[in-house]
Amino acid sequence: MLFNSFDFAVFLPIVFFLYWFVTNKNLKLQNLLIVLASYLFYGWWDYRFLSLIIFSSLVDYSIGRAMGETENNSRRKILLWCSILVNLGFLGFFKYYNFFLDNFKSAFSFFGHGFDGHTLNIILPVGISFYTFQTLSYTIDVYRKQLKPTNDIIAFLAFVSFFPQLVAGPIERATNLLPQFYTKRSFSYKNAVNGMRQILWGLFKKVVIADQCAEYVNLIFDNSAEHGGITLVLGAFLFAFQIYGDFSGYSDIAIGTSKLFGFDLMQNFAYPYFSRDIAEFWRRWHISLSTWFRDYLYIPLGGSRGGLRMKIRNTFAIFLVSGFWHGANWTFIVWGALNALYFLPLLLTNKNRRNIDIVAMDTKLPTLRELWQIGTTFLLTILAWVFFRAENLEHAFSYLKGIFTKLDTPLEFIPWSLFLFLMVFLVMEWMGRREKFALERFGANWSLGYRWALYFLICLCIIGSTDNQQDFIYFQF
Incomplete structure (x- = not known):
């Protein structure tokens, strides 16, 4: 269901x-x-x-x-x-x-x-x-x-x-x-209302963001040999939002539904695309899985307590197993290995714990340095997502080759309305990044009428986007 x-x-x-x-x-x-x-x-x-x-x-x-x-x-x-x-x-x-x-x-x-x-x-x-x-x-x-x-x-x-x-x-x-x-x-009315808000935000992520991105991601990845570099970059960019909206949207709906029944589930995503390095990204992405591997695999293997060889071995072990957990395909294993390579320099220089707090915790906007760090981290994750989405390794490498060797103009069939939704989504996520989910306190100081107008608008967006319903990506895992 x-x-x-x-x-x-x-x-x-x-x-x-x-x-x-x-x-x-x-x-x-x-x-x-x-x-x-x-x-x-x-x-x-x-x-x-x-x-x-x-x-x-x-x-x-x-x-x-x-x-x-x-x-x-x-x-x-x-x-x-x-x-x-x-x-x-x-x-x-x-x-x-x-x-x-x-x-x-x-x-x-x-x-x-x-x-x-x-x-x-x-x-x-x-x-x-x-x-x-x-x-x-x-x-x-x-x-x-x-x-x-x-x-x-x-x-x-x-x-x-x-x-x-x-x-x-x-x-x-x-x-x-x-x-x-x-x-x-x-029964707690306050928790139930909060749960309904989280369900609403999760449905927005899934139906409006993920499912709309999926339509064009599928067109681009399934016909990648016919497209040039700019279009392929757009395909990878949209997939990054598809998988985030899809999986974090599911988690929001699950956590919000649990609140309706008086249960408290752990936060599974904490705004990972605002991370300033890969170590921070993995503390914020699929938290329940990454902490599971940390506690039941990484630490029993010795964690980062040993010498250089043990640190490298344990880092690759946890990322390779994590990749293999996602599916029986070499693409997932390469995806895990690539993230291990991203992570390793931070671990070896003891910089893997430098970004613990949320970015721009006490300010409205990030510094230029933070913006650069967020951008480069996001680009690295997009590169890795190509392997995650590709059908096989040959497809992944040909896709990446096409990015750097074939020029074209952006596809005209991707509507600007999708990018508008993505911009609104990012703004709301940024403004709500200090909370468990973006809509938790968004508009909390607004009058009741304006808040309900916001919820009604989100509902309209969800209803208007149901023609392109997709299965949840992580059902296959």
Whole structure:
């Protein structure tokens, strides 16, 4: 079920009504309603894969309880590895089986040997990368004794399947989200209004920005050999806004929807395109994933505590794995490696933590130096996004070659109205950069009539842009 669909527009108020007016006096009933609603939400796409998420949930629930019943370190480690192998085994089969098989075939052919193996027509379950990492955070934290294992199976099933963030995050930690299912929730009008504003802003990002950019991004990337450098640059530029509007828009809708039900999810994006270097960009982009890899991969590998070789190894490890997490294609691995190369000089010169606060925190405009830093960082990310969007490496390199070798004039079929929307979007994001999302306090000092006029205008823009509805990009991951 898509957030930007009529189905969800009917589904959400029904669940909201049952949650606050029918089951509100019984915490377990509320949690059970969330489980059932989440399974309906997920099964709307393909009910057959419900068995997968239920099985994964039951495995980790049982392993968590078993770890809580023993102090034997060897047994606890075996249980942890059972959880890791089951979860990553499912993820590996559905997402990477054909990728590894095709590369094995290519490797054997290169050395003059045949290799028999048949690719399978595998459907990738929506959200498997997200809920797999979410359940793994539970078993790892229980193993580390940072979290007590739960005996409440309904709460645990709700934690794993919570429908607002089930299929595309944020990837919540068990230490943050699971305890919220133990506590009685009270309806907060203030939080609900704030949640509705965040949902509205998320829909604007997705429908007005991302989906409108997608139309021209697809035309340019799918026919890149026919276009010259300026058009190809525009295609990469628009894709940068497409993927940001698409993914951060989903996160805003997920977080805003959670607020309607009394839950607090972590911020997943913090205005990454206003970053002054790549290290800052990765602290602000897909925060739930980057911090997951930091805590469960980078730090256990030694982080940046060791010598030069260890710093380089760990930096490339986290970025390569992050790239591979996004998809079974060499383009994602190269995308991860390229970001590692961007990041490495900052790490080796101890400058990776120099830009912690938001840019121009106490002023309205950035300095010329900050503007230059933001611009160069944005250009580097655009270059990397070409690999992320390309069909394969050959396509990516030919696209980049076309940028520097073929001249043309900008495409006339890209309307100026799209660039106007992008300008308005950037201005609103800049003005709201100190908040969790741009619309949180935008116009807070305006009169009620002007604020409602703004919300009405945004709604009109969303309704007027629904003809070009696109799936969320991160559904494929």
